[in-house]
Amino acid sequence: MRRRLLAPALLLLATALGCTEAGTAAPAPGPAALPATEPEVRPLGRIIPLPASVRPGGAPYTLTAATRIGVPDHPGVRAVAERLAARLRPATGFRLPVVTDPAADLVLRLDPAAGALGDEGYELRSAPGRLTLTARTPAGLFRGVQTVRQQLPAAVERDTAQRRAWKIAGGTVTDVPRFPYRGAMLDVARHFFTVEEVKAYIDRIALYKYNALHLHLTDDQGWRIAIGSRPKLTEVGAATEVGGGPGGFYTQEQYKELVRYAAAAHIEVIPEIDLPGHTHAALVSYPELTCDGKALKPYTGIEVGFSTLCAGKEETYAFADDVLREIAALTPGRYVHIGGDEAKSTSPADYRTMTDRIQPLVTRHGKQVMAWHQLTGDATPAPGALIQYWGLDRTTAEEKEKVAEAARAGAGIVVSPADRAYLDMKYDEDTPLGLRWAGTVSVERSYDWDPATYLPGVPRSAVRGVEAPLWTETLSTPEHLDTMAFPRLPGLAELGWSPAAGRDWSTYKVRLGEQAHRWDALGLSWYRSPEVPWPAAAEPPA
Template identity: 65%
Template sequence: MSQPRPLPRLLGSLLLVTAAALSSAAAAGQATAASAERAGAVRPLGQIIPAPASVSPAGSPYTLTSATRIQTDATPEARAVGERLAEVLRPSTGYGLPVTTRPAPQSIRLRLSSAESALGEEGYRLKSAPGGVTITALRPAGLFHGVQTLRQLLPASVEADTPQRGPWQVAGGTITDSPRYGHRGAMLDVSRHFLTVDQVKRYIDHLALYKINKLHLHLSDDQGWRIAIDSWPRLTTYGGSTEVGGGPGGYYTKAQYREILRHASSHYMEVVPEIDMPGHTNAALASYAELNCDGVAPPLYTGTAVGFSSLCVPKQVTYDFVDDVIRELAALTPGRYIHIGGDEAHSTSREDYVAFMNKVQPIVAKYGKTVVGWHQLTGASPAKGALAQYWGLDGTGQAEKAQVAEAAKNGTGLILSPADRIYLDMKYNKDTELGLAWAGYVSVQRSYDWNPGTYLPGAPAAAIKGVEAPLWTETISRNEHIDHMAFPRLPGVAELGWSPAATHDWDTYKVRLAAQGPRLSALGIDYYRSPQVPWPAQ
């Protein structure tokens, strides 16, 4: 997927009001929200990422003080969201911020309400006034997303882990918000270079601020197998022992994988594990000779070429292997999906590819999961309910695009990950030290300036389930690498997935993105200062 290749909604009137408000704000203000903060002004309501569906500024701001309490419902979920908010705010403000179910004046209130069905599974309403801030949602995920909005409405220094100077104010008014798409994902390749549990958890923390709700983990590839499978132990002890360039590799024990899942769940993020097959399988083939058609295990691989490996489609042991892996992975994973890869199977004949997918998809269903595959899956017969993840390029692969669109017409859902738009491992420009360029250069504006709803010709709008930004790791192994390549492009992808199409405008977005610079710095994110964005002076 990352090497050179042959080649619930709100009323429309509210959306238009929001778009007009954002455009007016950009036209009227020469200074960014960040510079306004330095002058002591309150960040304008709605100057956040992703752009909210509806913004109604009104009245005086709310001020967080040492007397503030965080009042939640008695439910464990609301309490947990409140505790997480307190953990974020305490270090910078120095305030105690006790979490309580008792009413308190001028508090931050987190409320679940069955009367708020219009907000859907992830929507929320935030009301700010001098007497307090109230976040209301139908479901806990909505409360969590509302809290991320509250964080962004406070000064950027609230994200620091050391005491900072206030005042800590939130503009007055109401935000009513819910997502455009249910799938707003980020993929992390832990196979080309192994990334530790702490590195993955750190990425989850940063994704959640922008309301990303899916973490796709690419757990196996030619260069390494990263998840323990008890019935095939050499997958990790041998197949996981290396990485691109010949480094030490590594893998997750089942306990470590569960730790990642717990952290993601606490951030209302669903983990989608991927075992790529029938290609991208050299680590498995090297671990077990019987998975090869000739019965000979190839050597471990530390390069970056693709398309040379394949499971042996005719052998029954192949399906015993797949069944064991899916069974153990499904038992570990509470989420709905298992990703079976399916791309770049250049060493598998078309006939064998179709036969393989026809046998493997029912295995996924047998263990209670739904199939996700790269868009080449549409060249076989996608299972009922399956999702296809499209990673093609603008202006190329027209026959393949038509194939994907036809599958979408027949009920296959689509996740859009166009490589020349939102592959976060692509270079920004010719001077970018990290990353690749086989899909071209992907600037911050290019990654933002497209419409998922109209991107794939012939695909029904209802088939588009969302967007996902992959980060492949041929050149990436450290946190600063992740930071530099994901930020500031990742927030734009999050906005494409969350915000109404009517709010989409590069000129207003880049102003809001610039205001994120001090926040990213406060979070310790070493982001790329794109010249396309009017960042505030450091």
């Protein structure tokens, strides 16, 4: 295997995993399983995503029945602390009161002067009798809380009392994200998922420090968000899904509840209203949006590229304005995603006409445009647009250069190549779920690439981050989502958070294998990839 120097943050991890010499990665572990049980104290920093800096030392901190969580008089910090306490109470059986007392033994504190930590960074100090989590913002404290969770034994995730010691290794973790955007996309259009099911997915991504949830709300198979000025979108367009199921939709109050729930995890919801293609459900609902005005039948297949709005009708732009106005009013985040991909039945001239008129509607309603990278081909992204690249390694150089040109002109780039980041691609030829139009995407393939250098000609400063899309043509249950997301979702989180110099597949896959205990405790239906050395006794739940 290739040998590389380890970053300082990895020295402890390298020792723990059996490196052959200081600063040099050991040979990749063989197929032998990891120990069936966790160590009493997890080495500091042996988590996902890998922290930026780890300085181990000293005896561990122990969570006890006498532990109190101290916070300043700040509602945002108290909310983070209450969420932590709620997570820890069932398994520990401890009261864990949240108090405004700096003398408490587990303290969450704000330091506005800690500029080096940025908006999401944190510092964790662990020593006997005292655990201190410091950040400049409540978001940083929330990210640090996920580190606290992962440093504790995995049994802390269970919902019933567990008899064991709760220790966090001594030392200091100083951690900041590599990229400001670390997104997960969930397609609720091909198959509909309920509010509670989406909340569960938010919980999954929060554990790995994601900060954006991109909701794909509309497509040919179904329209999933109520629009007051266009009631037929849900009366008609929401009643179908792939395979002929019942479909469904979110009321505006339900959507706002999802936004609030995500915000409590410091996750920004980015709604996608796919235009001008992927619009069959809208056309079924309002036939006047078609060029010939004829009524259409609902669609429940999985082919793409056949639907389009009509560039020559003013009704197209009135419709887009109604939908984008309402979705913008419901969404406190910065972005509205307008899709723009796979408009195969739209001529280049019509595509430009429509996107040139639709993009200003987004900005008029106070949001920034986000769109798939096809917007850079036949149109010009609006100022401040965020472009999401979903192409493949084999995508033509010309198409990639269009993205690079947009980046050099000021567009931000989110990288989510389908043959590396799409969680709905099969792991291998024998995977029962998923598709393979982009090829199979193994756990290693999804991890072993660099978003900053993936697209030639794109300035590194233009790369805002990475996204892990999960499309649902073949996925209809929460268990299906878990199976395709785990174990790949944590690796894509690490690509977005951790320094490039500290990442290495041979050590990462061991840390990943150790996560199995936590997934079992959480009740996830994860996929036991043969690439990863899983704990001997860790099996996915039936």
